[in-house]
Amino acid sequence: MGTTVNRRTGGSQRTLNIGAGTVGPVKLVLWDIDQTLIDLRGAGRDWYTQVLAEVLGVTMTGMPPLFGRTERAITSELLQAHGIEPSEELVQKVWAGLVDVSAAAVPTLTTRGIALPGAASALAGLHGQAVQSLVTGNLREVAWHKLSAFELHEQLDFEIGGYGSLSAHRPDLVAYAVEQASARHSPFAAEAVVVIGDTPHDIDAALVHGARAIAVATGKFDEAALRDAGAHEVFQDLSDTRKVLEAVLA
Numbered sequence: 001m002g003t004t005v006n007r008r009t010g011g012s013q014r015t016l017n018i019g020a021g022t023v024g025p026v027k028l029v030l031w032d033i034d035q036t037l038i039d040l041r042g043a044g045r046d047w048y049t050q051v052l053a054e055v056l057g058v059t060m061t062g063m064p065p066l067f068g069r070t071e072r073a074i075t076s077e078l079l080q081a082h083g084i085e086p087s088e089e090l091v092q093k094v095w096a097g098l099v100d101v102s103a104a105a106v107p108t109l110t111t112r113g114i115a116l117p118g119a120a121s122a123l124a125g126l127h128g129q130a131v132q133s134l135v136t137g138n139l140r141e142v143a144w145h146k147l148s149a150f151e152l153h154e155q156l157d158f159e160i161g162g163y164g165s166l167s168a169h170r171p172d173l174v175a176y177a178v179e180q181a182s183a184r185h186s187p188f189a190a191e192a193v194v195v196i197g198d199t200p201h202d203i204d205a206a207l208v209h210g211a212r213a214i215a216v217a218t219g220k221f222d223e224a225a226l227r228d229a230g231a232h233e234v235f236q237d238l239s240d241t242r243k244v245l246e247a248v249l250a
Helices: 043-056 071-081 088-112 119-126 140-149 170-184 200-208 223-228 241-249
Strands: 005-007 014-018 022-025 027-031 130-134 193-197 212-216 233-235
Touching (some): 027 119, 027 170, 027 241, 043 071, 043 088, 088 140, 170 193, 193 200, 200 212, 200 223, 212 223, 223 233, 233 241
Parallel strands (some): 027 130, 027 193
Antiparallel strands (some): 005 014, 014 022
């Protein structure tokens, strides 16, 4: 992280030198991707349509809900909806297709979609003040393709993320990411973990583990719905960098 790290006795949090002599507690910040950092305007549905046709020879007739759900849940439900038993072998074939299709799409993603307001500034602003990774329904490779296309990948540690291949149950992704981050750095107490997303699923995944839930109303759900779901802080978007950083580092 380009910083000097000091470990506190007990290891529940780390401290590090930030800038000119400032010392503060380290947070673990786990970002969602779609409708939180970027909006690809329906690319996921199009990729599944292409993969089902090319890999399985199936014409897609319907798509299960995507918002806040994991790739394992989506793929299994999609196959079942088309009369296909979601064996692990077939699920892996679909995922390999998604990786290939998303890789091919990287050069055009910035013309199809956008980085959402404040995303780059929030990621940059937390550099040196937090360990940043992902809890996302995406596959790890697809997450890389999406974020690198918008140059939003540089502040994120992809090695410790919780990805959609792990489980159909989103809270499992948070648990995995915290475990990986704690092994790489030092143990993170629940109150040092911050989950940022745009759906009630993101919020629930945080609350199940006692983590702080920050929501942005840049997706399907408005601010009221996100507050009702239990978010500790809700923003219209990430554009007010100062307030976002204050909420994360509180």
